[in-house]
Amino acid sequence: MTSADYVKPSFNPLVEKLAPPPIPSVQAWARSYDGAHGNLIDMSQAVPGYAPHADLLKWLSDAAGSPAYAGYGTIEGDLELRKVYAEHVGSLYGTMLTAANIHLTAGCNQAFVATITAIAKAGDAVLMTNPCYFNHETTLQMMGIEPRYFPCHAENGFVPRVEDVEAALDGVKVLALVTPNNPTGAVYPAEVISEIFELCRRKGIWLVLDETYRDFIEPGAGRPHALFDVKDWRDYLIQLYSFSKSFCIPGHRLGAITASEAVIEQVAKVMDNLQICAPRTPQFAVARGIPALVDWREENRLEIGRRAAAMRAAFARQNGWQLQAIGAYFAFVRHPFEGLTSSQAAERLAKDFGIVTIPGSYFGEGLEQHLRVAFANVDAEQIAEMGKRLRRIDVDQM
Known part of the structure; x- marks a missing residue:
């Protein structure tokens, strides 16, 4: 032949x-x-x-050299960090969260992949800003999910206008926003986020809110939004976060999803097929760093x-x-x-x-x-x- x-x-x-x-x-x-x-x-x-802080580097070293952190962990993430992070987020937003509301991932990109896989399927549409974060866009494209866009305008500092969002929501399964924004840096005002969330609730649309950069909002700005005050937030909101920037450990790949227990249950099914569990060494270090490295x-x-x-x-x-x-x-x-x-x-x-x-x-x-x-x-x-x-x-x- x-x-x-x-x-x-x-x-x-x-x-x-x-x-x-x-x-x-x-x-x-x-x-x-x-x-x-x-x-x-x-x-x-x-x-x-x-x-990174010297103490954080020591904790990373301790965990990396420990047999206890060389094995598989819980799919949702180690309980210690999930508890500490739930308390941190609850304090920041003035709400009550538990470890059951938290799923840890290998970075925020994986958090987005796992979330979208859990709530959308091929043929669905996800609405994003233009400009948008390119990894969100390519994630949708390779999954056969339609990316749709609404414009953000330079004259408005690239902050979304509620009317532009409303005009683009028909036929959409998910609205994905990033604030503070990547690529523009724009910090979306809390009242704008609340108005957009109300639109999602009225239309039965998930709001996936990537807040990777929230720890760098100017001091005195207050909490980023009041969405956790909404009684039924669990039915509509999924919040994403990355520890990479705040703790200076992008190479250790650690992110988090905050959502209802029902969402976490679905994400765990996805995560089990992605990589079983998030890296455990940074989980150990960050669980100590959240309370110890506030200053x-x-x-x-x-x-x-x-x-x-x-x-x-x-x-x-x-x-x-x-x-x-x-x-x-x-x-x-x-x-x-x-x-x-x-x-x-x-x-x-x-x-x-x-x-x-x-x-x-x-x-x-x-x-x-x-x-x-x-x-x-x-x-x-x-x-x-x-x-x-x-x-x-x-x-x-x-």
């Missing part, structure tokens, strides 16, 4: 047609920078720009605020650049290069000036003039240096 006698197997077409992961392509541009303007300023992937986490919140202030100062002196939204971890910036797409602009900035950002087009339609800037990655001095480099650019020569 010859090769012509054999039939080649095929890939899943839903996966095959996805674009490659965006972060590696941006990092490839960064590797082409020759250092002409100084050190690389990487403001692409959202990673904490400071180290350290608060100082990190203040530091992110200082970096946000540095961003505002850097763009206040720019010619043609517009800082159109900024929040807990990100800024969404309109670039002045009218002849370039967002990918072309981001590539030139990375290769020629050592400033690494993410093209706006990676996050949705009509965003060719935008770049996502993850300012939490770098300190105020690096942000000021970024501003100096931008002022050196001859816009007409780009």
Whole structure:
């Protein structure tokens, strides 16, 4: 027999047609920078720009070297962390939660995958913002779930308008929101979130609320929303969270779902097929870190605020650049290069000036003039240096 006698197997077409992961392509541009303007300023992937607390590193080390944490854990997550986290969330939002309301996952992306798998099926529709977090979009696409979008507008700071949400809700199974937002950084006001939640309740739609960056909302802002005050919140709300940013451990992959016991029961079925249980080493460490590292986490919140202030100062002196939204971890910036797409602009900035950002087009339609800037990655001095480099650019020569 010859090769012509054999039939080649095929890939899943839903996966095959996805674009490659965006972060590696941006990092490839960064590797082409020759250092002409100084050190690389990487403001692409959202990673904490400071180290984990020394105590947290010790707890991680203790757990990693312990036989007790080398075996399987409970599918929903270790009871100790689920209790501690339930108490923490309950205190933050002024509600009563128990471990039965918590499911731990290997990061917030997995929390989203497990949640969507539990509540939606192929052929259903999930509504998201435009711009949206690209991993949410590709998750839906590879599962055969239809992503739908409603617009968020620069003139409104990329905060959703309730009327835009209402106009897009028909035929939707789930509404997925991210606040503070990725990619724009916009922090959705509590009253807007409440109005949107009321729409979901009236129409029988799940609200999946990703609050990965909530620990970096400006001090004094109060609780992020009042949804847990609603008597029947358990029938409509699923909250997602990541420990990666607050505890500076993105490599340890730990996230959480807060929901009704009925939702947790369905998610556990999914999780058993994804990876049995979340990584146990960070569960041990974070269970101790939540009560013990309150002051350290608060100082990190203040530091992110200082970096946000540095961003505002850097763009206040720019010619043609517009800082159109900024929040807990990100800024969404309109670039002045009218002849370039967002990918072309981001590539030139990375290769020629050592400033690494993410093209706006990676996050949705009509965003060719935008770049996502993850300012939490770098300190105020690096942000000021970024501003100096931008002022050196001859816009007409780009």
